[in-house]
Every structure is written in C-alpha cells, then in structure tokens.
Amino acid sequence: MKITPLIGLEVHVELETKSKMFCGCPADHFGKAPNTQTCPVCLGLPGALPVPNKKAVESCLKIGLALNCSINRLSKFDRKQYFYPDLAKGYQISQYDQPFCSEGFLNLDSGKKIGIERVHQEEDTGKLQHTVLNGKKITLVDFNRSGVPLVEIVSKPDMASSAEAKEYLKKIHEIIRTIGVSSADMEKGQMRLEPTINVCIENEGGIHYTPLVEIKNINSFNFAVQAIEFEIKRQVEEYENTGTEKSLTNKTTRGYDSVKKVTFLQRTKEEAKDYRYFPEPDIPPFIIEDDFVEKIRKELPLLPDQEISSLEKLGVEKKDAKVLVSTQNRLAIQIIHDYSRDDRVDPRKLASLIVNGKLDPSKDTKAQYDSLTKVGITDKSVLTAIVQKIIDTNPNVVAEYKKGKTNVVGFFIGQAMKETKGTASPLILSELVTKLLNS
Numbered sequence: 001m002k003i004t005p006l007i008g009l010e011v012h013v014e015l016e017t018k019s020k021m022f023c024g025c026p027a028d029h030f031g032k033a034p035n036t037q038t039c040p041v042c043l044g045l046p047g048a049l050p051v052p053n054k055k056a057v058e059s060c061l062k063i064g065l066a067l068n069c070s071i072n073r074l075s076k077f078d079r080k081q082y083f084y085p086d087l088a089k090g091y092q093i094s095q096y097d098q099p100f101c102s103e104g105f106l107n108l109d110s111g112k113k114i115g116i117e118r119v120h121q122e123e124d125t126g127k128l129q130h131t132v133l134n135g136k137k138i139t140l141v142d143f144n145r146s147g148v149p150l151v152e153i154v155s156k157p158d159m160a161s162s163a164e165a166k167e168y169l170k171k172i173h174e175i176i177r178t179i180g181v182s183s184a185d186m187e188k189g190q191m192r193l194e195p196t197i198n199v200c201i202e203n204e205g206g207i208h209y210t211p212l213v214e215i216k217n218i219n220s221f222n223f224a225v226q227a228i229e230f231e232i233k234r235q236v237e238e239y240e241n242t243g244t245e246k247s248l249t250n251k252t253t254r255g256y257d258s259v260k261k262v263t264f265l266q267r268t269k270e271e272a273k274d275y276r277y278f279p280e281p282d283i284p285p286f287i288i289e290d291d292f293v294e295k296i297r298k299e300l301p302l303l304p305d306q307e308i309s310s311l312e313k314l315g316v317e318k319k320d321a322k323v324l325v326s327t328q329n330r331l332a333i334q335i336i337h338d339y340s341r342d343d344r345v346d347p348r349k350l351a352s353l354i355v356n357g358k359l360d361p362s363k364d365t366k367a368q369y370d371s372l373t374k375v376g377i378t379d380k381s382v383l384t385a386i387v388q389k390i391i392d393t394n395p396n397v398v399a400e401y402k403k404g405k406t407n408v409v410g411f412f413i414g415q416a417m418k419e420t421k422g423t424a425s426p427l428i429l430s431e432l433v434t435k436l437l438n439s
C-alpha cells in the first residue's frame, strides 16, 4: 500500500492598512475597547455603501506578484452569504470567480514548485467573546475587527508532507513581512492557517482518495504540522475501516484541539452553492491596467529567496544567509553587501561572525572584524622558540636580570612582540620570558 498525502493550504493575512477595507474606521483593532471602531458600513447598517481601500488592493496585488501570480485585468467583489453572529451584514464581501490574482507558485528549497491557485481580497468578521456575566454564560460580539482587510492565499494541494507544508507556510510568512503589507503576527491572529487534506492510497484494488477535510483557523506552524500529521493517520485508518472514498458531497470541516492533539468534526463543508455568491452590486468591477501592475511590481523589495541567493553570490553560506534573511537583519545584510567590495573582508566570515553573535553590526564593524580575524600566534612551542632565541642573542641583558634588574623582562616582551608582529598575547609572552630567564 502506497500512501501519498495531498495537502493544500488556505492562508488568511490581515493587512496593516490605516483604515478598514470598505470604510474609514481604523483597521488596527488589537487591544482596543470593544465596538469603539465601527460605523454604519462595517456594522452593515441598511443603506451604507462600501468604498474599497486602494492601499489594501495594492497590498493584495503585491502579495500576488511576490507569489508569481498573474494579475487579472478584470476583477470584481462578490457577496458570500452565510449567517453567523460575528458577520454584521449576513454576508462577507469577498472575491469568487474573478479574484485579483491567480495561477502563481512558490518554490520550496528542494526546488519543488507549489502551485498558488489564487490570491483574493476580502474583509474580516467581528469577534465573539464567550464569557460569564452575573453567573450566566453569555456571548458578546465586538465589531472592531469587522471589515478589516484580509487577503486569502489559496495553494493547490501540492504538498505531500507536514514538513513541506511548514516550509511553505514559513516562506509565505517571510514574504508577507518582507514586502511590508503585514507583520503577520500569528499570536495576534494576523495570519491564520487552514490546511485542506486528503490522502491518495494505492493498493491492489487500484487508486483511492479519502474524503477531503479542511481544518479551520490554526494559529501556529507547529499546530498546523500536528493537525496535518494527525489527519493523515486518521484518514488512512478510516479508509481501512470503512472504505469510504472522496465524493462531491463528503467534504467536512474539522477543528484542531491543540491540547488533546486531535482534530474533531465541526460540520459537513458548505459547497460554493450554499454561499449563494453573487456580484457585489455596490462596488463596480475593477479594470487593472498593466501600467498599474508594473508600478506595484517596481515597489516590491528583494524577496527572501532572492536576498538569500544574492548573499550566496558574495560567498555567504546558505545557512547563514537564511538566518539573516529570516530574522530580517537588514543592517547586517546591508553591511555584508557594502563590505564585500573590500578585498580584506571575507563576506562568508563576516556573515558567520554576525550570525554567531560574535560581531555586532550596529557597532564599528571593521574594527570588530579586524580584531576577530587577526591571526595570532598561540602555539606555545613556537613562542617558546622565539623567546629563547631573543634570550640567547642578548646575554648582557640576561646578566642584568640575574643581577636583580627584573624590569628588563619588558625588553624581552617588547622584542617578542616585534618578532610576532603584535599578534601574540602579552600575557603568555610575559609568562614565557620569566620562566625561561629563571630556568
């Protein structure tokens, strides 16, 4: 029996714009007093009209371009209908069949290409707070997050292991942070992960696919890895016990319990038709001109993989380049590039010193580099020979020492320093001189 997991990922990223997606309320909702950042638009009051946030659209295009997507000349917003207390309007403005960006890819380090199906724009929902008031369990709703711009990045089911999924997620995270559209802080819920998983099983009977499962709202890479691993095992077991295969109607949604380390059934998955998508009548379709796309493309900084390879070209080891890029050590990267023009500086050594915490790039880099890379003579037998030679060639100074003029030790140390071009430790030389003079 051969088992091949098919893993896709939906990643939601909250954009860091000043205002929300379709109104002027502040988008930064974290830690604000509940329901203080709302207006008729993001509360979904009748008659309120949404106006798209240009900056958010640009951020969405940036993400699409960074993921090698085509930017669709014609795009539009759609209404996705569902009922939930945190969804003020009873629908979410999203993009259905004409997203801003589609058909991109991301390369893993192995060279494997992970397809990106689409990158689309939508708005966030409010937040429910389950609490106890006067001894009664109640649920409160905070609409500060309602209408905050979101981008959803949907991959193809091209990943075959939890390790590949983790690498993909880390790369997406780095790209988002590098292009500056969001801090993608997982603890603040700025990046939320939804793996979609099923398993291809090949046995004597042929090729079988287990039913698709989508795992909702995971907020850490490690939980995503654990949930994927659990789900692969569970699906293989379920197939062995029941023989149930994937069909058009048996996709389900599961949650992940990070304490028990298990996934659990939440609901049978809604199909697109259940959402009754239709074009958002209050926002005209978008025509995105090539000039505009090129302008955005020019604004993109070097992406993490490009930055790593530019450091590698200077001679920096890949593992060090990856650390510098993933920790966004911009100063260090700049310094390595600057100093690479200096023949005396080896970029590989410089990068390694920085990564290992031996050189602080915010201080005088050159002085630190010189003192750290100076090749000192530390071999004691070599130093002993040097000192002995100086003693042998200066019998009159030795005689003075024997008469009690102990300060002539300084003379021998000075001579030895000269001989070693200042690279030996004066402390070791002083010990050797005293020892040899008294022997």
Ligand SMILES: [Zn+2]
Pocket: 020, 023, 024, 025, 037, 038, 039, 040, 041, 042, 043, 147
């Ligand atoms: Zn508002």
